[in-house]
Amino acid sequence: xxxxxxxxxxxxxxxxxxxxxxxxxxxxxxxxxxxxxxxxxxxxxxxxxxxxxxxxxxxxxxxxxxxxxxxxxxxxxxxxxxxxxxxxxxxxxxxxxxxxxxxxxxxxxxxxxxxxxxxxxxxxxxxxxxxxxxxxxxxxxxxxxxxxxxxxxxxxxxxxxxxxxxxxxxxxxxxxxxxxxxxxxxxxxxxxxxxxxxxxxxxxxxxxxxxxxxxxxxxxxxxxxxxxxxxxxxxxxxxxxxxxxxxxxxxxxxxxxxxxxxxxxxxxxxxxxxxxxxxxxxxxxxxxxxxxxxxxxxxxxxxxxxxxxxxxxxxxxxxxxxxxxxxxxxxxxxxxxxxxxxxxxxxxxxxxxxxxxxxxxxxxxxxxxxxxxxxxxxxxxxxxxxxxxxxxxxxxxxxxxxxxxxxxxxxxxxxxxxxxxxxxxxxxxxxxxxxxxxxxxxxxxxxxxxxxxxxxxxxxxxxxxxxxxxxxxxxxxxxxxxxxxxxxxxxxxxxxxxxxxxxxxxxxxxxxxxxxxxxxxxxxxxxxxxxxxxxxxxxxxxxxxxxxxxxxxxxxxxxxxxxxxxxxxxxxxxxxxxxxxxxxxxxxxxxxxxxxxxxxxxxxxxxxxxxxxxxxxxxxxxxxxxxxxxxxxxxxxxxxxxxxxxxxxxxxxxxxxxxxxxxxxxxxxxxxxxxxxxxxxxxxxxxxxxxxxxxxxxxxxxxxxxxxx
Amino acid sequence: xxxxxxxxxxxxxxxxxxxxxxxxxxxxxxxxxxxxxxxxxxxxxxxxxxxxxxxxxxxxxxxxxxxxxxxxxxxxxxxxxxxx
Numbered sequence: 001x002x003x004x005x006x007x008x009x010x011x012x013x014x015x016x017x018x019x020x021x022x023x024x025x026x027x028x029x030x031x032x033x034x035x036x037x038x039x040x041x042x043x044x045x046x047x048x049x050x051x052x053x054x055x056x057x058x059x060x061x062x063x064x065x066x067x068x069x070x071x072x073x074x075x076x077x078x079x080x081x082x083x084x085x086x087x088x089x090x091x092x093x094x095x096x097x098x099x100x101x102x103x104x105x106x107x108x109x110x111x112x113x114x115x116x117x118x119x120x121x122x123x124x125x126x127x128x129x130x131x132x133x134x135x136x137x138x139x140x141x142x143x144x145x146x147x148x149x150x151x152x153x154x155x156x157x158x159x160x161x162x163x164x165x166x167x168x169x170x171x172x173x174x175x176x177x178x179x180x181x182x183x184x185x186x187x188x189x190x191x192x193x194x195x196x197x198x199x200x201x202x203x204x205x206x207x208x209x210x211x212x213x214x215x216x217x218x219x220x221x222x223x224x225x226x227x228x229x230x231x232x233x234x235x236x237x238x239x240x241x242x243x244x245x246x247x248x249x250x251x252x253x254x255x256x257x258x259x260x261x262x263x264x265x266x267x268x269x270x271x272x273x274x275x276x277x278x279x280x281x282x283x284x285x286x287x288x289x290x291x292x293x294x295x296x297x298x299x300x301x302x303x304x305x306x307x308x309x310x311x312x313x314x315x316x317x318x319x320x321x322x323x324x325x326x327x328x329x330x331x332x333x334x335x336x337x338x339x340x341x342x343x344x345x346x347x348x349x350x351x352x353x354x355x356x357x358x359x360x361x362x363x364x365x366x367x368x369x370x371x372x373x374x375x376x377x378x379x380x381x382x383x384x385x386x387x388x389x390x391x392x393x394x395x396x397x398x399x400x401x402x403x404x405x406x407x408x409x410x411x412x413x414x415x416x417x418x419x420x421x422x423x424x425x426x427x428x429x430x431x432x433x434x435x436x437x438x439x440x441x442x443x444x445x446x447x448x449x450x451x452x453x454x455x456x457x458x459x460x461x462x463x464x465x466x467x468x469x470x471x472x473x474x475x476x477x478x479x480x481x482x483x484x485x486x487x488x489x490x491x492x493x494x495x496x497x498x499x500x501x502x503x504x505x506x507x508x509x510x511x512x513x514x515x516x517x518x519x520x521x522x523x524x525x526x527x528x529x530x531x532x533x534x535x536x537x538x539x540x541x542x543x544x545x546x547x548x549x550x551x552x553x554x555x556x557x558x559x560x561x562x563x564x565x566x567x568x569x570x571x572x573x574x575x576x577x578x579x580x581x582x583x584x585x586x587x588x589x590x591x592x593x594x595x596x597x598x599x600x601x602x603x604x605x606x607x608x609x610x611x612x613x614x615x616x617x618x619x620x621x622x623x624x625x626x627x628x629x630x631x632x633x634x635x636x637x638x639x640x641x642x643x644x645x646x647x648x649x650x651x652x653x654x655x656x657x658x659x660x661x662x663x664x665x666x667x668x669x670x671x672x673x674x675x676x677x678x679x680x681x682x683x684x685x686x687x688x689x690x691x692x693x694x695x696x697x698x699x700x701x702x703x704x705x706x707x708x709x
Numbered sequence: 710x711x712x713x714x715x716x717x718x719x720x721x722x723x724x725x726x727x728x729x730x731x732x733x734x735x736x737x738x739x740x741x742x743x744x745x746x747x748x749x750x751x752x753x754x755x756x757x758x759x760x761x762x763x764x765x766x767x768x769x770x771x772x773x774x775x776x777x778x779x780x781x782x783x784x785x786x787x788x789x790x791x792x793x
Contacts, residue, residue, distance in 0.1 A: 063746035066742055066746070101772060102748040242750075243745060246745070269775075273759055277761065279762050371761060374766050374777075374779070375761055378779075408743075485739075485782050486782070487776065488776070489777075
């Protein structure tokens with residue numbers, strides 16, 4: 001077996017970390033988690049000169065080893081926790097060559113941990129263009145580390161960096177630990193009892209070890225003893241530590257760097273900011289960008305989505321013929337395949353959306369959006385950084401909730417997670433299209449606006465308003481003792497790097513497929529079972545009835561088969577469940593058939609359409625919406641002879657699907673991200689509760705026989 | 710000298726867009742850690758580069774970085790104004 005070394009890529013945010021990661025590993029990457037906006041754990045591989053395999057982990061950008069957001073806890077844990085699986089043999093530290101003073105603060109903390117480091121000075125070309133002169137040899141000597149100047153974007157110096165990685169890093173003999181401390185002996189004692197390699201490591205345990213579950217519980221007493229013996233005030237200590245580092249770093253840099261006049265460069269940046277953050281045009285531009293994104297999400301993504309559905313219908317038909325009939329055939333063609341297609345169909349939208357977000361992030365525009373939106377979002381207990389998750393939520397709440405990790409503010413982050421699933425995700429779209437088509441005529445108003453399109457847009461607006469309203473309520477309920485803040489770096493504008501954007505899109509799609517895919521397929525199999533089997537007695541009766549029927553021709557045989565399917569579903573376990581919940585949903589205007597669809601779509605909303613198709617005697621998903629709508633409109637209540645799908649019922653159903661929490665994957669990710677069963681249940685019940693109450697009000701308050709037109 | 714402090718120094722939120730100052734101290738320890746990490750520390754020159762609606766948040770240029778922060782956070786930064 002060949003040797004393998006673990007390398008961690010660490011640096012400040014906006015230093016081109018992802019670009020370097022991609023330059024070193026290409027597409028040899030795996031994503032260990034759901035992606036948000038550059039906040040997942042990505043691992044990549046490349047070979048060193050002697051054939052050793054290097055495993056490179058891209059850690060979230062961080063300003064220091066004093067974590068304040070969930071993002072920043074990751075590098076802290078990787079470096080401080082001796083049992084961490086990602087614990088590196090070597091740190092590849094990346095710094096922005098034009099912004100060394102701040103970048104070296106984090107580096108100086110790593111130096112104090114006495115780990116082998118290589119320093120890559122990125123964007124060296126830009127620093128040179130600005131006229132900044134860096135004496136590399138001087139810095140190498142003062143920092144005691146090997147330094148490689150590179151430009152990850154332009155692929156400059158990457159081979160030299162690879163060579164240096166093959167040679168290895170160095171443990172610097174420099175120290176930046178604040179030595180104005182009187183308790184240095186106590187610290188040595190603490191270092192011993194914690195069993196860590198440096199005093200600075202012990203100090204980090206004191207500051208953040210326990211809250212991040214890095215310090216072992218049986219070491220708590222030793223930490224407490226040190227704190228009380230030395231009147232340890234963590235806050236001021238961290239502040240003084242940082243200030244001391246700046247002082248020492250300034251001294252090093254002043255000897256090795258000649259700063260340049262960068263005002264020409266700044267003026268160009270200021271001009272772009274003057275437009276994009278303008279108090280009027282800034283918002284117009286932002287909404288225009290959003291409009292453009294939605295247009296392309298629903299027009300461009302439509303073609304590949306249709307192609308995927310067509311593929312699956314074809315495959316399903318083929319399989320039905322290829323494998324012998326019976327339970328296996330049925331499981332594959334009616335359980336697993338629809339489940340799979342239910343996932344794959346979202347890929348185009350997720351790909352497009354992550355592409356737009358990656359471009360917005362890469363250019364530096366996203367931070368400006370947070371800047372101009374913060375004040376508005378704050379009123380609802382959210383903050384500027386909540387804008388991205390909320391926008392992403394219109395494609396899928398799962399990656400959107402993952403994207404909340406860079407919100408430092410715990411309360412805002414929790415609220416963002418709780419309300420994001422109210423944004424109209426793409427799984428609601430097929431349900432909306434079916435139901436809106438039933439209730440709203442396809443008319444053109446004011447020359448260009450399609451009435452159904454308007455209704456659909458109305459539902460998106462409703463989702464957004466509901467999210468805002470829910471956030472306002474949570475803002476009042478959730479108490480937070482910690483002072484909340486919003487401090488955000490606005491990075492310099494750059495052209496997007498297409499390579500980085502492309503790799504981001506591929507990784508997000510991969511992560512969605514493997515994470516959400518597993519759950520959705522599992523649930524579809526369970527639902528298939530509930531819908532295909534029933535209590536033996538009733539089920540046997542249906543089977544016998546159809547076995548006794550003698551179709552006269554092919555057409556009749558086909559019709560009988562469809563009828564049997566419908567009958568079976570009505571008599572299945574799912575059907576029984578539908579009948580069991582009928583008393584609860586009757587006040588909302590739903591019959592037991594809709595009840596079946598509500599149950600089957602609990603795991604994923606889009607299943608509604610497939611179930612309704614089967615219930616009204618159509619061949620399942622890919623079938624013609626118009627035929628399905630015609631069948632639905634014919635349906636009447638057996639007792640009252642009222643139309644099942646009155647306007648009030650459809651309206652009530654739309655509201656139910658807008659608000660209810662019917663997505664297993666979202667609940668799973670909420671649980672993972674909040675680490676709290678309580679908040680996961682709060683999300684499930686407040687959304688479903690609101691859905692019930694509002695649907696009830698709509699149905700009860702709308703006079704019977706109401707029509708839109 | 711000490712007596713003059715209150716007149717001489719203002720908090721950063723009072724500075725107009727385009728105004729320049731030198732940071733004297735950051736009053737809130739917790740916020741100061743985050744600000745210092747980002748290059749906003751005593752002794753540095755600061756320029757209010759732009760503001761959002763109602764001057765909140767504001768964006769300041771300090772140590773070559775552009776940082777957005779809310780007015781309430783700017784209020785905890787004491788500065789000495791300098792003429793343009």
